[in-house]
Amino acid sequence: MYSKIAINNVKKRFKDYTIYFLTIAFAVCIFYSFNSIESQKALLDMNKNQAEYMSLVTTLISYVSVFVSFILGGLILYANNFLIKKRKKELGIYMTLGMSKRKISKILLSETLIVGVLSLIAGLLLGLVVSQGLSLFTAKLFDVGMTEFKFIISSSAILKTVLYFALIFGVLMIFNTRIIAKYKLIDMLTAARKSEDIKIKNPIISSIIFISGIIILGTAYYLVTKSGLNPDKLGFKLSIVFGIIGTAGFFYGIAGFLLGVIQRSKNIYLKKLNIFVTRQISSKVNTNFVSMTVISLMLFITIVLLSTGLSFKSALEKGIVVPFDASVKLFTDEENKYKSMEDVFKAINYDFNGKEPIFINGYIIDGIDANMILKDYAVGEFKKSLDNGKHRWEYIDAIKISDYNKIRSLYGEEPLSINDNEILVTSNFTEAKDSVKNFIKNSPQVSIAGKEYKVANKEYLNEAVYNSELADNVLTIIVPDDFKDMTLNAAYMNMNYKNPNDPDEEEDMNSLFDSFRRYDEIYDLPMIRATKxxxxxxxxxxxxxxxxxxxxxxVVFLISSAAVLALQQLSEASDSSDRYKALKKIGATEKMINKTIFTQTAIYFAMPLILAIVSSIVGISVVNKFIALYGKPNIGPTALLTLGILVIVYGGYFYVTYAGYKSIVKNSK
Structure with missing residues (x-):
């Protein structure tokens, strides 16, 4: 009997369950899709190292999923609370007909189970489709082919999704039982007559708080712009604190501020139903300024994450410096036994089997650094970095011309020669490129160790001494072989394979580098080694x-933000039904009422989004400056992707909310 009542209730109130159903289905879809990544390895043509990174991604996703489950659990509880609140009168009627609270709880449990199972099935079906697209995305990210395309169903991800959401619904059922047990019959029967009072704060106080919030936000923007993406700097930490406080102040005061401004403009305030719309929005924002603050911050994080993610990937890969198939850097100092890579390979009895590596040494010259050389020629962001102390060096790197020509031989380039009073200047640090070019063009000579040297190269030499994850050669000078005033700092081995397409050569070098881990303990070899x-x-x-x-x-933050806004607006619709009845009685047409619903729903959805977009512009610019250290950022494609996701998810929730709001007002009696 209870299940039959529950099924009929779900059918009858399906419109009320729309937001609830969509939220759970989207949540299940996202949860399954990302937790099915492990199964995608079967489709991808990955080598051992790539498979290990894929496993690491999967492990990290599992940990993040625990955090996500708490967010989604809280969201589902919030949505459920809206449904219970909306049905108080109906549940009160059940009690007047003699049904006990225990039996009412059973009906609610059945309804929750029905909607939960339907949402779970719909979410999993959608997730199966989305996860296939995620497989193609993964292949693109790892730059690997697909052995074959098959429709993959991850049983482990399904089991995990069902388990997590079963736990969430278990908590939900307990929550519903406790809520029903606390309700009094009189409160349930009169719930429909109780509506939230319109609360308007003092416009003067609101205006002061609103303006203060904007000033604090502006300070946060200034601090993060000056300090950059550097968690160690006080300015960065303060920018986070000020950003949160400023956002809260903005939403706490904006309703009263705008109400005061609009009330002064009688032509706007008294036009049609604008009085009603203005006071409705002001009241709702006043009541929910905390949730509006959280939503705006979540949207800010969402926009920045989605907009800069692919740009960071592209820039990081462009910034990789791998001129050689394999490279080793040994750090040398007085305590190290080995001063060259040749000695190291002799000690471990390694046979290169016909391969022809080059061995070179790196030096440092004390008493001079890149700041001293470039400060008068620095331009753009690099000049700002030197002026504010962001970049500081205590010495300058140098290598001998004979070793430099060994590097050129691996490039297949002709050797260079310099006179005893000449040097070459090389660099590959993106931020310093224009400054180094300016120095080469305009600097007649450089004083090093008390002697004047002429810069021999007229063109910018984009060079690296060894393989590296990023272009970090700010300035390296090439000195004559008889230059004495420098200290040995590092020893290098670089080589190219005879046949770059032969996997055996790569495997052989991987084995050598793995063996270095054992030799580290025996010979104390502090080194960096990596193949291309x-x-x-x-x-x-x-x-x-x-x-x-x-x-x-x-995506989880976006769904949560949109869902909470939707539920708040639908709750507002239920609370304000009597006010809309009054509007109808005084002659407001259905078209006018629908317009007011659209306007206030649009404004309510737009307010946190607009502030999030403004903050995101600052955030993205700061992230882009950080990304520029690795390569030129390009957020165009990711901005379009972010816009698409916002339109689909945020716009979809807005439309469903608008339609639901109209339905509630239209059907109110």
Missing amino acids: SQIYEASKGLTTMILYIGLYLG
Whole structure:
């Protein structure tokens, strides 16, 4: 009997369950899609290193999913509370007909179970489709082919999704039982007559708080712009605190401020139903300024994460410096036994089997640094970095011309020669490029160790001494072989494979680098070693992790924000039904009422989004400056992707809310 009543209730109130159903279905879809990543490895033509990074991504997603489950659980409880509140009178009628609270709880449990199962099935079906697209996305991120395309169903992800949401619904059922037990019959029967009073704060106080909020937000923007994306700086930490306080002040005061401004403009305030719309919005924002603050901050995080993710990946990969197939850097100092890579390979009895590596040494020159050389020629952002102390060096790197020509031989380039009073200047640091070019063009000579040297190269030399994850050669000078005033700092081995397409050569070098871990303990060899493939795979693994986590959290935050706004507006519709009846009685047409509903729903959805977009412009510019250290950022494609997701999810919730609001007002009796 209870299940039959529950089924009839779900059918009858399906419109009321729309937001609830959509929210759970979207949540299940996202949860399943990202937790099915592990199964995608079967489709992708990955090597051992790529598979390891994929496993790391999967592990990280699992940890993040625990956090996500709490967010989604809270969201589902919030949505459920709206439904219970809306049905108080109906549940009160059940009690007057002699039904006990225990039996009412059983009906609610049955309804929750029915809607939950339907949402779970719909979400899983949608997730199965989305996860296939995620497979193609993963292949693109790792730059690998697909062995074959098959429709993959991840049983482990299904089991995990069902388990997590079963726990959420278990908590939900307990919550419903406790709520029903606390309700009094009189409160349930009179719930429909109780509506939230319109609360308007003092416009003067609101205006002061609103303006203060804007000033604090402006301060936050200034601080984060000056300090950059550097968590160690006080300015960055303060920008976060001020950003939160400023956002809260903005929403606490904006309703009273705008109400005061609009009331002064009688032509606007007294036009049609604008009085009603203005006071409705002001009241709702006043009541929910805390949730509006949280929603705006979540939307800000979502927009920044989604807009900069792919740009970061692209810039990081462009910033990779891998001129050689394999490279080793040994850090040398007085305590180290080995001063060259040749000695290291002799000590471990390694046979290169016909390969022809080059061995070079790196030096540092004390008493001079990149700041001293470039300060008079620095331009743009690099000049600002030097002026504010962001970049500081205590020495300058140098290598001998004979070693430099060994590097050129691996490039297939002709050797260069310099006189005893000449040097070459090389760099590959993106931010310093224009400054180094300016120095080469305009600097007649450089004083090093008490002697004047002429810069021999007239063109910018974009060079690297070894393979690296990023272009970090700010300035390296090439000195004559007889230059004495420098200290040995590092020893290098670089080589190219005879056949770059032969996987055995890569595997052989991987084995050598793995063996260095054992030799580290025996010979104390502080070194960096990497093949070209290893660096690319590490970069793709890192960027894939960042992208997946950003996309995962971004979409969850977006769904949560839109769902909460929708539920608040639908709750407002239920509370305000008597006010709309009064409007009809005084002659307001259905068209006028629908317009007021559209206007206030649009404004309510737009307010947190607009502030989030403004904050995101600042946030994205700061992130782009950080990304520019690795390569030129391009947020065009990701901005379009973000816009598409916002339109689909946020716009979809807005439309469903508007339609639901109209339905509630139209059917109110």
